Amino acid sequence: xxxxxxxxxxxxxxxxxxxxxxxxxxxxxxxxxxxxxxxxxxxxxxxxxxxxxxxxxxxxxxxxxxxxxxxxxxxxxxxxxxxxxxxxxxxxxxxxxxxxxxxxxxxxxxxxxxxxxxxxxxxxxxxxxxxxxxxxxxxxxxxxxxxxxxxxxxxxxxxxxxxxxxxxxxxxxxxxxxxxxxxxxxxxxxxxxxxxxxxxxxxxxxxxxxxxxxxxxxxxxxxxxxxxxxxxxxxxxxxxxxxxxxxxxxxxxxxxxxxxxxxxxxxxxxxxxxxxxxxxxxxxxxxxxxxxxxxxxxxxxxxxxxxxxxxxxxxxxxxxxxxxxxxxxxxxxxxxxxxxxxxxxxxxx
Amino acid sequence: xxxxxxxxxxxxxxxxxxxxxxxxxxxxxxxxxxxxxxxxxxxxxxxxxxxxxxxxxxxxxxxxxxxxxxxxxxxxxxxxxxxxxxxxxxxxxxxxxxxxxxxxxxxxxxxxxxxxxxxxxxxxxxxxxxxxxxxxxxxxxxxxxxxxxxxxxxxxxxxxxxxxxxxxxxxxxxxxxxxxxxxxxxxxxxxxxxxxxxxxxxxxxxxxxxxxxxxxxxxxxxxxxxxxxxxxxxxxxxxxxxxxxxxxxxx
Numbered sequence: 044x045x046x047x048x049x050x051x052x053x054x055x056x057x058x059x060x061x062x063x064x065x066x067x068x069x070x071x072x073x074x075x076x077x078x079x080x081x082x083x084x085x086x087x088x089x090x091x092x093x094x095x096x097x098x099x100x101x102x103x104x105x106x107x108x109x110x111x112x113x114x115x116x117x118x119x120x121x122x123x124x125x126x127x128x129x130x131x132x133x134x135x136x137x138x139x140x141x142x143x144x145x146x147x148x149x150x151x152x153x154x155x156x157x158x159x160x161x162x163x164x165x166x167x168x169x170x171x172x173x174x175x176x177x178x179x180x181x182x183x184x185x186x187x188x189x190x191x192x193x194x195x196x197x198x199x200x201x202x203x204x205x206x207x208x209x210x211x212x213x214x215x216x217x218x219x220x221x222x223x224x225x226x227x228x229x230x231x232x233x234x235x236x237x238x239x240x241x242x243x244x245x246x247x248x249x250x251x252x253x254x255x256x257x258x259x260x261x262x263x264x265x266x267x268x269x270x271x272x273x274x275x276x277x278x279x280x281x282x283x284x285x286x287x288x289x290x291x292x293x294x295x296x297x298x299x300x301x302x303x304x305x306x307x308x309x310x311x312x313x314x315x316x317x318x319x320x321x322x323x324x325x326x327x328x329x330x331x332x333x334x335x336x337x338x339x340x341x342x343x344x345x346x347x348x349x350x351x352x353x354x355x356x357x358x359x360x361x362x363x364x365x366x367x368x369x370x371x372x373x374x375x376x377x378x379x380x381x382x383x384x385x386x387x388x389x390x391x392x
Numbered sequence: 393x394x395x396x397x398x399x400x401x402x403x404x405x406x407x408x409x410x411x412x413x414x415x416x417x418x419x420x421x422x423x424x425x426x427x428x429x430x431x432x433x434x435x436x437x438x439x440x441x442x443x444x445x446x447x448x449x450x451x452x453x454x455x456x457x458x459x460x461x462x463x464x465x466x467x468x469x470x471x472x473x474x475x476x477x478x479x480x481x482x483x484x485x486x487x488x489x490x491x492x493x494x495x496x497x498x499x500x501x502x503x504x505x506x507x508x509x510x511x512x513x514x515x516x517x518x519x520x521x522x523x524x525x526x527x528x529x530x531x532x533x534x535x536x537x538x539x540x541x542x543x544x545x546x547x548x549x550x551x552x553x554x555x556x557x558x559x560x561x562x563x564x565x566x567x568x569x570x571x572x573x574x575x576x577x578x579x580x581x582x583x584x585x586x587x588x589x590x591x592x593x594x595x596x597x598x599x600x601x602x603x604x605x606x607x608x609x610x611x612x613x614x615x616x617x618x619x620x621x622x623x624x625x626x627x628x629x630x631x632x633x634x635x636x637x638x639x640x641x642x643x
């Protein structure tokens with residue numbers, strides 16, 4: 044495509060000209076830009092608040108920066124988790140053509156619970172330490188991705204390939220693994236159970252900075268692939284028949300997207316633990332805010348929303364309730380209520 | 393031209409389609425008619441590669457649909473199913489813009505935009521192009537989908553019961569638009585129709601399917617006969633001369 048001969052009527056377009064861009068009117072374009080700017084401002088505010096608020100050392104001193112640096116690690120973890128959950132959930136909704144499910148029900152979280160529980164069950168309190176470390180982290184991510192790959196590969200490439208059946212089997216397997224974990228938890232001593240519970244609630248404190256060296260490249264690679272394939276995702280969002288009509292290799296592309304989603308979910312879950320409603324909440328808000336079908340525009344809004352929600356919850360819990368461990372709890376409560384309110388008010392997804 | 397060579401698909405020992413041999417010449421409207429469950433839609437979706445066949449081969453414009461890459465086929469044949477449900481919120485124009493995906497892979501050029509505008513205007517949807525699909529009536533939405541497959545600029549258009557759920561006025565309008573697409577734009581249109589009277593009035597050829605096999609193929613006047621229709625639909629049909637052509641009366 045020669046430079047200058049072809050104009051790209053994406054979001055930028057000459058006023059008054061008929062075009063099929065992702066933002067149909069100039070007003071929609073301005074609205075999107077404003078929302079992105081507001082989210083970015085909020086993100087900067089929350090981030091600087093987390094770094095500077097209640098910092099015991101005077102601003103600008105060496106001690107101040109040292110404390111800020113420690114807190115910056117939590118922020119980076121929040122950035123990674125928000126990215127993984129937001130991109131994964133939006134992509135998952137698109138390929139399954141269903142906005143009321145979340146990829147975490149596909150067994151990722153149950154698998155995580157099972158791995159953590161078995162460690163404590165078989166190794167005792169020492170098991171908590173045994174599953175921490177970069178190699179253990181990589182192994183856990185690999186296990187989750189292998190689980191997902193097996194499930195998708197088996198269920199989507201057969202003769203009776205059916206996405207709905209795959210989802211159902213995923214949920215049932217997830218339930219089975221979760222039940223196994225619960226059963227093992229029943230047999231633990233109260234002390235071991237207490238130690239384990241801390242690991243099973245999504246928490247920024249679960250993550251270790253050393254995991255970032257692995258999780259950042261993994262998440263970035265999976266996210267970038269989805270981002271580059273945003274045009275294909277838009278077509279997959281039209282449903283199987285229309286996507287094939289437009290020349291998409293629907294089955295192959297669906298499996299690829301689901302695998303990338305599983306990488307993102309595995310990274311996020313292994314990093315901070317289960318966050319069932321977080322991705323869903325973020326995706327729902329992002330659809331409303333972005334108000335477009337185009338994934339190139341939804342992804343940034345979803346990521347920023349995820350960061351603001353997660354970092355905001357972390358900030359409030361840390362500075363108001365002094366319970367920084369339990370972001371998962373507050374997000375599930377807020378996310379669950381938001382979901383109910385949303386469904387009841389709007390009646391459409 | 394669409395050629396089917398001993399195409400077969402079996403669901404169970406009792407329910408099977410084919411083997412079907414059929415040649416649909418280029419140009420004009422070919423209507424597929426027949427009772428419920430005869431296999432009209434199945435045949436159409438197999439031609440449109442949405443459903444794999446068990447045996448046989450289908451060629452569209454000389455290309456074998458089983459071996460030609462899907463993205464090349466998307467420039468030659470387009471198919472529209474009855475049920476189209478999207479999660480995403482799209483305006484009419486954005487939907488029609490997707491029809492250019494096989495050519496532009498999502499980055500529409502000015503040429504693409506012109507074709508999109510032409511398709512929208514062709515179906516008289518210029519006023520509605522900024523509306524969201526969920527703000528349209530069933531008839532308008534159906535027209536928007538047809539505009540999308542028109543923008544796809546394929547020689548062959550396969551439409552699965554596009555008159556489903558449309559009232560008298562919108563059905564006639566839809567057939568009128570399709571007639572023009574065949575005549576003015578030279579498209580080959582294959583359409584599944586329930587009402588033989590629509591088929592007889594608007595189609596150039598009628599192909600009758602019963603129990604998974606082709607039982608009659610011919611010009612409308614060859615099919616619009618009481619004995620032929622009675623046999624196809626297993627119900628007594630009389631054909632009378634109406635003010636605007638032959639009419640099948642069956643109630």
